[in-house]
Amino acid sequence: MSGGGSSLPPQDSSLHGKQVLTCLEEWMAQQKYQSIDEFKGRLSFSKAPNASMYERTQFMKYFGPV
Incomplete structure (x- = not known):
């Protein structure tokens, strides 16, 4: 985690x-x-049985009170 703007000292970021x-x-x-x-990928949009739920959640995240 070097140079990424981390606010943790190296020893703390290593512990984290x-x-x-x-x-x-x-x-x-x-x-x-x-x-x-x-x-890996189990929550992928492409594998979702009801992908419209992801779309609705993303819409509400930006345009509604979620």
Whole structure:
């Protein structure tokens, strides 16, 4: 995370990165995923059974009170 405008000192951002990784690993174990490839893209717009829900949410995000 160098040069990206991060407000955390290097040691803090490293700790934060480790915490994020730990949480991700715990979540993956709970969901019984062995790798990121198994769930990557699961929330993809192109795979949505009802893509219009995404469109409506995005519309409301910018033009309505969501």
